[in-house]
Amino acid sequence: MDNITTPHNSITALIKNVTQAQLVAADPSTDPELLRELGLSIDQQTRQSVAGNPNTPVDVLLRLGAEFPSQLLDNPVFPLLLLENLNLVADIPLPTLRSILKQENVPVYILEQAADQADLEVQLGLVKNVQTPKGVLNRLTQSRHPQVVESARLHINLAGELTEKYEQRIKEVIKGIIPSARQAGTGSLAVLTQICPVPEFMVEHWVQDSSYKDFFCRKLAYSPATFPNVLKHLANHTDGWTWLGVAENPNTPTETLRKLFTEKQASITLARNLNTPTDVLESLSTNQDQRVRIRVARNPNTPLNVVKGLANDTDIHVAQTAATLIAEQKGEYTAEAVRKNPKTPPDVLEKLAQKDPRTVGEHPNTPPELLLEFSKSVDERLRESVAKNPNAPVRILEQLADDESWEVRRGVAKNPNVPISLLFKQLARDTWVNSAIAYQMSSKKYNYPEAESILDILAEESTSPLETILQRLSQDGGEAARLFLARRFDLPANFLTQFAESTEVKVCEGVAQNLNTPVSSLEKLAQSPETKVREAVAQNPNTPISILEQLSKDNYYDVLLHIAQKTNLSPEILEELAGSKSDQVREKAMLNPSLPKEAVERILCGEYATGYLKLNPDFLSRHPDSLAMTLNHYAKSQFPLVSFIALNQPQISQELLQEKSLSISWLERLAIAQNPQATQQILIQLAQDSNQLVRAAAKDRLQNLSQS
Numbered sequence: 001m002d003n004i005t006t007p008h009n010s011i012t013a014l015i016k017n018v019t020q021a022q023l024v025a026a027d028p029s030t031d032p033e034l035l036r037e038l039g040l041s042i043d044q045q046t047r048q049s050v051a052g053n054p055n056t057p058v059d060v061l062l063r064l065g066a067e068f069p070s071q072l073l074d075n076p077v078f079p080l081l082l083l084e085n086l087n088l089v090a091d092i093p094l095p096t097l098r099s100i101l102k103q104e105n106v107p108v109y110i111l112e113q114a115a116d117q118a119d120l121e122v123q124l125g126l127v128k129n130v131q132t133p134k135g136v137l138n139r140l141t142q143s144r145h146p147q148v149v150e151s152a153r154l155h156i157n158l159a160g161e162l163t164e165k166y167e168q169r170i171k172e173v174i175k176g177i178i179p180s181a182r183q184a185g186t187g188s189l190a191v192l193t194q195i196c197p198v199p200e201f202m203v204e205h206w207v208q209d210s211s212y213k214d215f216f217c218r219k220l221a222y223s224p225a226t227f228p229n230v231l232k233h234l235a236n237h238t239d240g241w242t243w244l245g246v247a248e249n250p251n252t253p254t255e256t257l258r259k260l261f262t263e264k265q266a267s268i269t270l271a272r273n274l275n276t277p278t279d280v281l282e283s284l285s286t287n288q289d290q291r292v293r294i295r296v297a298r299n300p301n302t303p304l305n306v307v308k309g310l311a312n313d314t315d316i317h318v319a320q321t322a323a324t325l326i327a328e329q330k331g332e333y334t335a336e337a338v339r340k341n342p343k344t345p346p347d348v349l350e351k352l353a354q355k356d357p358r359t360v361g362e363h364p365n366t367p368p369e370l371l372l373e374f375s376k377s378v379d380e381r382l383r384e385s386v387a388k389n390p391n392a393p394v395r396i397l398e399q400l401a402d403d404e405s406w407e408v409r410r411g412v413a414k415n416p417n418v419p420i421s422l423l424f425k426q427l428a429r430d431t432w433v434n435s436a437i438a439y440q441m442s443s444k445k446y447n448y449p450e451a452e453s454i455l456d457i458l459a460e461e462s463t464s465p466l467e468t469i470l471q472r473l474s475q476d477g478g479e480a481a482r483l484f485l486a487r488r489f490d491l492p493a494n495f496l497t498q499f500a501e502s503t504e505v506k507v508c509e510g511v512a513q514n515l516n517t518p519v520s521s522l523e524k525l526a527q528s529p530e531t532k533v534r535e536a537v538a539q540n541p542n543t544p545i546s547i548l549e550q551l552s553k554d555n556y557y558d559v560l561l562h563i564a565q566k567t568n569l570s571p572e573i574l575e576e577l578a579g580s581k582s583d584q585v586r587e588k589a590m591l592n593p594s595l596p597k598e599a600v601e602r603i604l605c606g607e608y609a610t611g612y613l614k615l616n617p618d619f620l621s622r623h624p625d626s627l628a629m630t631l632n633h634y635a636k637s638q639f640p641l642v643s644f645i646a647l648n649q650p651q652i653s654q655e656l657l658q659e660k661s662l663s664i665s666w667l668e669r670l671a672i673a674q675n676p677q678a679t680q681q682i683l684i685q686l687a688q689d690s691n692q693l694v695r696a697a698a699k700d701r702l703q704n705l706s707q708s
Contacts, residue, residue, distance in 0.1 A: 018046070025046045027053075028053060030053065032056065039051075039060045047067065047068070050064060051068035054077040058081060061077070062092055062096050065092070069096070082107070094117075094122065097117065097119075097122055102129070102664070104129075111133065112136055124148060124664045125664060127140055127666075127690065130688065132155065134157050151666050154691050154692050162693065162695070169693065169696075170697070173693065174667075175202075178202065178641065181215065181216055184639060184641060186212065188634055188637055188639060189641065189642055190219055191604065191630075191634065192646060194225035194227070194610065195225070196649050213242065218242050219610055221242045224250050228256075232252075235247075235256045235259060244269055247266035247270050248272075249273075250273070253275075254275060257270060257276050257277065258279075258280055261280045268289065268292050270284065271284050271293075272295045273299075274299070274300065278302070281302045282302075297318065298325065304329070324337050331351065335352070335359040338356075342363075345365070349363055358385045360374075361389060362389055363389070364390055384405070387408050387410075388414065392417060397422070398419075398422060401418075406432035409432065410433040413437050413440075417489075419490055420466070424470070428462070429462050435451070437458070438455045441477060441484040443478070450478040453476065453477065454481060457477060460472075474495060474499070479506065487514060490516070491514070491516070493516065493517075493518050496511050496514060500517070500524055505533060508528060509530075509536045512525045512534075513540060514540075522542075526547045526551055534551060534556070535559045535562060537551065545566075545568050545569070552569070560577060564589040571599060574596075574599065575602070578590050578595060587615060590608075590611065590615050601626050601629055604626070605634075628652075628653065632656055634646040635647045635652055635656055640665060640667045643660075644668065647675060650675065650677050657677060657682060666689075686698035
């Protein structure tokens with residue numbers, strides 16, 4: 001071995017031969033200075049051997065002890081070092097002292113001397129070590145660190161073995177150490193309370209502690225992801241906004257809603273909750289507040305006999321609401337209800353056609369076949385209603401443009417769906433309706449100042465080609481005329497390109513909204529200094545992805561709001577928008593079905609997790625693997641209660657269960673002892689823990705396993 005340990009061949013040769021380096025590092029005759037160099041090796045086995053070598057320099061030993069505490073304690077030279085230097089513990093680097101205190105074979109005198117250290121991790125290491133003497137523990141109960149004090153008091157050598165009622169003792173101890181909301185990690189706690197079961201005694205504490213009110217309890221009360229048993233406790237909160245949120249929440253249990261009715265009088269909110277019991281709805285139907293009775297009538301769970309009673313209400317608004325709902329249940333829809341609902345189903349419109357055909361003729365959802373039938377009616381008003389219908393097919397509008405009634409022809413002229421050629425080549429020559437065209441193209445707010453000029457243009461160019469008419473209108477018709485043309489669905493592309501160069505903001509905005517605007521013009525408009533123009537480009541469904549991604553860097557939330565709703569964005573950009581400082585932008589991005597699962601997982605581990613859960617309460621139930629990943633994240637939290645709750649869940653990985661079973665935190669080890677997925681090996685280890693609660697929980701689990 002001499003030829004290996006000579007200074008000439010020392011580290012240079014050994015670096016090239018890891019196996020040889022490991023042999024040299026383990027050889028007790030190796031030169032100390034060479035061992036010093038080998039202690040810096042990138043090979044772990046080499047460094048470990050150096051830590052166990054009695055010939056290694058003391059400073060190197062103490063440094064390597066942080067990584068290899070067991071080898072340091074087993075090193076034959078270590079006891080001699082303690083004899084030579086009675087204050088050696090004070091000289092041991094903190095990282096090394098922290099590591100060796102976790103070892104089972106650490107000498108008791110080291111434990112006693114380490115008690116003088118003020119370092120938190122050293123003190124926690126002492127209270128974790130099962131060998132720590134009672135005298136040291138008594139000293140540690142005077143620590144300035146609350147977690148050390150609590151751990152020392154629960155140490156088996158001070159508190160003794162706990163043989164019965166350990167569950168109650170756990171509740172008492174944990175309730176006693178729950179910090180104020182500011183120090184508890186409430187953001188993470190709010191997430192956990194919406195994704196997994198939380199001990200009810202904790203929720204009871206939060207309800208009673210005023211520091212949890214605004215940020216925490218209210219947020220949970222209004223989130224549809226919050227568990228029913230949590231909502232049950234939040235209903236007892238003294239904060240009005242909190243229990244109102246519970247009254248509104250779709251997850252609130254029926255009995256809790258009934259309790260809110262009798263104790264809190266949350267009438268308006270309860271009246272619209274779909275889970276409110278029918279007997280409560282019946283009682284609310286006699287409430288003095290008109291708004292409450294209207295909401296009761298609209299609640300689909302309200303019994304029919306109650307709704308019929310409300311149809312006879314002395315308040316006309318309540319009575320009309322109830323009567324309309326009863327009629328709709330029978331398949332009878334009033335004309336007023338149909339007019340107010342642009343999404344009225346076609347079959348309903350067909351039923352109403354016999355009773356009120358004009359209302360049906362104007363409705364955007366009316367089937368084309370029915371519109372064609374109406375367009376041939378002898379009833380002039382009915383034909384006029386079809387002429388005004390924004391979804392009337394072009395072939396019907398072309399037919400009605402020749403109608404004998406000028407009012408019908410005027411309706412066609414005002415219809416946004418009328419072809420531009422029909423508008424300016426035929427209807428513009430109609431002296432009965434051309435004024436309607438002119439007024440549409442003029443500024444309404446200034447009493448149509450350009451109308452006469454537009455009429456003159458239409459008269460002068462009556463026989464000109466369409467291209468010439470459009471050119472005259474765009475040049476001489478005024479800004480309002482250019483805006484009208486810019487919005488036309490069938491305006492020739494060359495005019496759209498021309499208008500895109502305009503200095504008139506509204507005209508540019510109109511072009512940006514137009515579905516037929518060329519991509520080159522959209523690219524130019526996306527560079528506009530005007531927010532409204534860029535917003536219109538973002539809103540246009542035909543804007544290419546390249547332009548959308550460019551606009552995703554915009555500084556104005558109004559632009560980003562439309563970008564966030566696009567389903568063809570790259571995952572990276574969509575995730576970035578889901579982290580926007582704007583609540584509205586963030587919400588749109590979080591609701592976007594194209595937001596990748598991996599991005600959602602990162603959101604659930606971040607600042608906006610509770611916001612996402614409120615919008616998507618069923619995400620984790622649809623993705624159990626994401627739930628496991630999220631819980632594993634929170635199990636590593638710096639906040640003790642957060643990690644405790646997460647580590648109690650059965651979805652925690654076995655690797656993390658094993659890792660946290662060695663945690664310096666007794667609260668984390670307790671969670672592992674209670675976790676239903678903890679292995680027998682882990683439980684046997686924890687049954688010998690220094691903490692009486694951990695020990696009791698592990699022993700109880702082991703007993704249950706042996707009996708099953």
